[in-house]
Each structure stands twice: as structure tokens, then as C-alpha cells.
Amino acid sequence: MSAKKASNTAEKAKLALYWAASCGGCEIAVLGIDDKILQVAEAFDIVLWPVAIDAKVHSIEVMEDQSIDLCLFNGAIRTSEQEYMARLLRQKSKVLVAFGSCAHEGCIPGLGNVTNREEIFQTAYHDTPSTVNPDGIRPQLETEVPEGKLYLPLFYNTVKTLDQTVAVDYYLPGCPPEPERIWDALVAILENKLPAPGSVIGAETTVCDTCPRTREEKKITSFKRTWEIIPDPDICLLEQGLVCCGLATRAGCGALCPTVGSPCIGCYGPNEGVEDFGARMMSALASVIDSDDPDEIERIISEGIPDPIGTFYRFSLAHGSLRRVSINGNGQVKDLAVEKA
């Protein structure tokens, strides 16, 4: 790292951070590395970081291609503006990292894929009790005002992950990534000890392997919601009937939730080799059901898992094989163009 500690700012590596459809937690997680942020500032010239510094998109647009050494991009792609920024930063960056669960696999914004633009607009601009909109005004792509034309980005029907939009070099999972993992990744980048392109920077084992609870043979006759039981502090939560996603989830968090009695919800994303997180959960949960009777199996599943998409795809709907819930059946996607005023 010392080689990068050049006194001349012109020789510093350039770092960009950007957020798209995300909550902002990833930006705060970067600050979670505490005083090490000063070492980051020492090693990098930060050219874009909306939460912390005032930089203009235009100043990125006029930069030479590949002149940003590292871009940490968090957030899913929900609007055309986000897609534009993803393309711009891909073009200007040598290394583009999908930072956090939203960029990696869609995360909570990706759950918007159970619905569509029309339904979201209907709820947000008409139906909610706190909305007062007597003229039924909706966001328009273009609006004429006396001073000229105003533009708004296109709101997509389907949330995309970053790698469904542009080529991604590395993935840093987590909602948000743990500060220690962020620091590990920054050091790996600075020391040029990066893994093979396209890989996830993180552990290659599951949350279960880092969980302190005792595991025996899993056999359950009903799934429990978290409010239904006070879990035993030492036994595996899944053996107690709680839907714990630790078995499909990549380690890296230190098994924070199961350690304190709350089941893993899968925020660290699929473990190495898991292509579809939800499918892995379905497979694993179905296997532990202690019944050979089709009717009883059906009852246990329908009573215990009322919301399979929210349970199995909480963080990975946009990244799963199916990506979204069907609109209007048979591939007939209704043209939900934003209506012109």
C-alpha cells in the first residue's frame, strides 16, 4: 500500500462510489471502516461519492475512458438514469465492483418485481391514504415548462441487477457488506491481489458453518414464524422449525442473526456454486419436512410458508432464474408505457 502513498495527488488512483436503487446503507457501510477511511483518502483520489462529496456527473462524462481505477457501485437498476450512470461508470472505470446486495442480486428493491410500474404508480400516486392528488398527476418523461423542457428518467417495470445491465468485474455481497469485508476488498485491490475476474470477493462457505448452534438431524413437522416461539439458545433454528436461510447463504457476516436467536434471512447472497438462491432454499426446506403423505406435506408448506417469494427470494428475486413475477400470463407483457399528459 505504501507505493500508492504518493504525495503528488496527480499520481493517486481514482476511486468512484455511486448509488442507484438502494437505501443508502452501503454508503454508510463504507464509513463503517472507521478511521481507515483516512487511509482510503490517502491512497485514492475520490472523484464521485454522492453521499459525501460534491461532484458533477458532467465531470465524469468528460473524463477519459478507463481513467477511474476503481468504482464501487451499489444499488439495483430501476430507472433509465441509473442505467445511464451504470454504463457511464463502466466506460470510465478499470474495475467495476457490484457493491452490496442490490447491485449484486437486486435485494429489497428487486422485490418490486412481484409487481410492475402501473401498480407501483397507482399505489404511490393515488391509493395511499396520505396521497392528495386530485388531478391524478403522474411522473412524465418530458414536461414542457415556460423555461424549456424538463425530463424525468423512465421507471422500469422490472428491476435489474448491475450485471444484467453492464459487465461487472467483482461482487461484494451483503446488505450491507460488513466493514471488515469492505476493507479486505480495498486492500486486495490496492495490493493487486484480486481473485479471478467475475468472482465474488468473500468466503466460500455458508452462514451455517460459522453459526455456533448445535446441528443434528433435521426433521420438522411444521414451519414456525419468528413470533410463534421463543427459540432454544443452543439448537439449530431450522431444527426448531424457523425458516433459517443460513444453509444457502454465503458466510461473511459472522452469523450475527442466528447467534442472537433470529433466523438468517439471506442478506449475504447465495453461497459459491448456488445459482438460484430461492431454489436452494426450496430444496433444503422441503427435504427436512418429516412426512411422506402428500396431503400433509402440502398442508405443512401452505401453512408454514405463506409468502414463498418473500421467504426464498427476499434478496435475490431480480437475480433468480425467473427474475420477476408474471405480468398478464403467457409472455404478453402489457405495454405499460408512461402515459403522455
Next chain:
Amino acid sequence: MTEEQFEPKIVAFLCNWCSYRAADLAGTARIKYQPNVRMIRVMCSGRVDPAFVLKALALGADGVMIAGCHPGECHYMVQNYKAMRRFAMLKHTLDKFGVENDRVRLQWASAAEGLQLATAINEMIDQVRELGPLNWSARWSENGQIEAAIQSLIVEHAEAMEVPA
């Protein structure tokens, strides 16, 4: 798909010990079934991960069949019971995704049941033909509006930069 009849693509995972032999038997006995099915031999119906089914549907299959030994007759003791539970879980989830029930089917067929397997395959193909193409990937396209919206952003940025300081 104008005047022509829609021909569905069905992917079928058949277990090595019962169902694949049932398909073989159907062949040697010259029992005909419609050619819309692509068979994949797996060692056991319990080997069929729900991910295989989801991937098949996402990549263009109109339906997926999983076939294995009858309950109690699994070559690996109880793995077809696992297939049964996984299938129930998968179907419960696919229902919420809006995938019609008839597009996935779990079929038991012993090595002696060539006719039963052929009948089940024909029945499923007819049902899926009735449902029409799945064409799943069309569901996440944005109808070509994206490029126009992105280009207007570039116009907007250029206009914003023209404002005198």
C-alpha cells in the same frame, strides 16, 4: 405463431431406474407419444433440484416433467419422497410467480409402465399446448423504451451545461 399450431417444448427429467426404462419400454413396444418432449436421464428423481426446473422455464421450456419410481420403490430407498416434497414446495412457489399449475408435473412411472408414461406425456403436452407459449424472458423486457429514455438524459445533461454561470 400465426395459423400454425403451437408446439410446446417440454423438458422431462426421468429417473434412471424406473421412468427412463418406462420410456425405453414405450419405445420397444412401439407406443407412440408426441415428439415435444426432451428427455434428460438423471440417476434419481431426488436429484432434480428445483433450480433445474426454474432454469428450464427461464431458458425457453414451456413445461417441465419430473418422473420417478413410485413411492416406496425408489432405488435409493426414500429419495423419491424428497422429490415429492421438493415438488410440492416448488409448485407452491411457482404458483406465486404466476406459472400455471399444468406447466410442471410430477409423474410416477415404474419400469413396466411404458404406456402410462406415454399417456402422461401426451396429456401434459396437450395441456401445455392449450396454455400457449410460456416465453418467460419476454416478461422482463422493457419494450424498447430504454434507449430513448437514456438518450434524452444525454440531451438533458448537455442542455444543463449550456446555462451560463
